[in-house]
Amino acid sequence: MHRKHAAVIAICMAGALAVAGSAFSGRASTPTLKGVVGPGYSISLKLGGKKVKTLRAGTYKIVVSDKSSFHNFTLEREHPSKPKLEKHVSGVSFTGTKTLTWTLKPGSWRAYCSVHEALMHQDFKITR
Numbered sequence: 496m497h498r499k500h501a502a503v504i505a506i507c508m509a510g511a512l513a514v515a516g517s518a519f520s521g522r523a524s525t526p527t528l529k530g531v532v533g534p535g536y537s538i539s540l541k542l543g544g545k546k547v548k549t550l551r552a553g554t555y556k557i558v559v560s561d562k563s564s565f566h567n568f569t570l571e572r573e574h575p576s577k578p579k580l581e582k583h584v585s586g587v588s589f590t591g592t593k594t595l596t597w598t599l600k601p602g603s604w605r606a607y608c609s610v611h612e613a614l615m616h617q618d619f620k621i622t623r
């Protein structure tokens with residue numbers, strides 16, 4: 496191999512490693528919650544493939560996959576109810592993926608479809 500080419504390859508590899516490193520540290524500091532709603536009457540919020548039951552308060556990246564044009568994905572802190580913390584992450588007619596970063600504060604939370612809340616909800620706790 497030509498000496499010059501070897502140097503270029505080495506620089507490229509260093510760059511790739513730097514990018515991989517920063518992506519990894521970003522994920523470590525901001526966990527990703529995955530929400531899915533639809534296509535049937537189902538909704539879920541998971542962390543690392545497991546349904547969320549309890550989380551530590553903090554900042555989370557929330558990726559919601561909305562597979563239905565007649566459900567939405569809403570996150571709300573129900574207790575304490577003030578200040579009101581509620582987000583309609585995806586709208587009823589929307590299908591596709593929405594991503595947001597949100598600081599979840601201690602309390603009792605619910606992920607639900609606001610149209611069919613009785614059928615479609617998942618409760619979880621955020622602890623200090």
Ligand SMILES: [Cu+2]
Binds near residue numbers: 567612
């Ligand atoms: Cu619904």
